[in-house]
């Protein structure tokens with residue numbers, strides 16, 4: 037009997053890999069908080085797929101490549117797109133109920149920068165909740181799957197440049213060690229590095245930095261997508277407000293009530309996500325910014341935007357009669373642990389799927405609704421690879437030079453200034469957020485100092501988590517400094533895009 041396959045993370049990528057791998061062997065899922073605490077649960081709009089004759093892989097690949105500012109990996113995009121139908125069939129097989137029309141056909145939404153309607157959704161704008169409902173039910177009833185909640189990965193252990201085990205905190209106190217030769221990292225994104233984010237508290241990017249410390253290569257950390265409109269109320273989560281509201285006629289205004297976006301771009305409120313985010317960011321330096329949806333009227337708000345209306349009301353904002361305080365937010369990390377087309381990292385035995393992976397499909401910016409698709413298709417690839425690699429070591433891992441750059445544990449830097457979680461997140465927002473430049477990034481690096489390192493047994497889980505976030509923040513800042521150009525989501529005011537020169 038093979039030992040259980042260890043999967044860390046219980047979002048779409050972790051659960052789907054577990055369900056597929058569970059057909060062959062026992063699987064142990066570890067997850068940081070509760071089973072459903074994930075970005076997947078929060079996802080709204082839907083999942084992209086080449087579903088019917090009116091669409092084609094070629095068109096989807098071209099849209100994805102263009103959105104990524106030409107930096108995407110065409111082979112990876114093609115692999116994702118050609119498997120999109122199989123991924124949807126698999127999700128449906130697991131019980132996901134996508135929205136259909138009266139004839140029983142799936143409804144396909146047209147989203148920004150897609151040339152065809154190709155986004156399947158569920159419960160209107162509650163796609164993630166439906167995916168998690170179905171996948172958690174499937175995983176919980178699977179005879180081969182065991183799930184441990186409140187289990188936070190603390191270290192990936194290695195021996196001879198290959199995975200040899202893991203250590204994790206259980207219930208924020210005990211440190212438990214398990215031996216294993218292979219594992220799947222599906223720990224999701226890193227929005228919590230910034231003080232404004234759409235991501236839940238579990239999205240700290242820890243898995244990515246732990247993989248790096250174990251010797252895996254990372255890539256594209258400078259590419260972080262910011263979403264222009266999320267609720268901005270003190271001490272409240274930054275609930276995401278769909279861009280479709282502006283499409284329907286809502287207007288962004290400053291504290292004087294002025295609709296200011298035309299001062300930044302002739303397209304005004306309908307300018308691209310990046311332009312709107314930067315304009316709001318600049319205007320927020322002068323005062324609060326609002327999304328005014330009052331002109332849409334009660335009926336439109338109630339029928340087209342029930343989720344947003346309801347959520348805002350819960351936080352005390354009546355959107356039919358008052359403007360919504362907003363901020364841009366850190367939303368999606370395009371970079372992460374570098375993997376091949378089968379989710380293999382450069383560290384032998386470490387597979388990565390979902391937002392924690394840098395598969396190459398997003399390039400410098402993500403096309404809307406491609407992340408759930410990436411998570412599903414790469415979960416399928418990882419499950420296949422794990423089954424195959426047992427029989428033959430992949431060539432990638434025969435090349436010893438790849439893993440010889442093993443990172444030693446960073447040394448404690450006595451002069452590294454102490455930084456609270458909120459100070460750290462504010463500094464990341466100010467200097468490595470929507471608008472970056474050399475001066476600010478260097479200031480940030482000075483503030484962060486060399487990453488202090490205290491092993492998990494010497495500190496609480498919360499302290500250890502902050503240490504990991506700080507280390508990842510430093511790597512992100514170094515990547516942003518190294519890319520002396522503006523590309524996709526990465527905007528350098530000292531290297532503005534060519535059209536602004």
Ligand SMILES: Cc1cc2nc3c(=O)[nH]c(=O)nc-3n(C[C@H](O)[C@H](O)[C@H](O)COP(=O)(O)OP(=O)(O)OC[C@H]3O[C@@H](n4cnc5c(N)ncnc54)[C@H](O)[C@@H]3O)c2cc1C
Nearest residue numbers: 045046047049068075076080081082189224390391405408
């Ligand atoms: C508000 C919002 C709306 C979105 N809407 C869409 C959309 O409409 N379409 C789309 O395609 N994408 C959307 N996205 C992005 C998409 O949801 C994510 O990219 C995707 O769900 C990531 O899946 P994942 O399985 O990789 O990670 P997640 O779903 O985030 O799961 C990560 C898991 O890892 C666990 N974890 C983290 N660290 C550790 C640790 N140290 N130890 C143990 N466990 C750990 C977490 O608790 C969680 O269970 C949205 C994201 C947000 C935040």
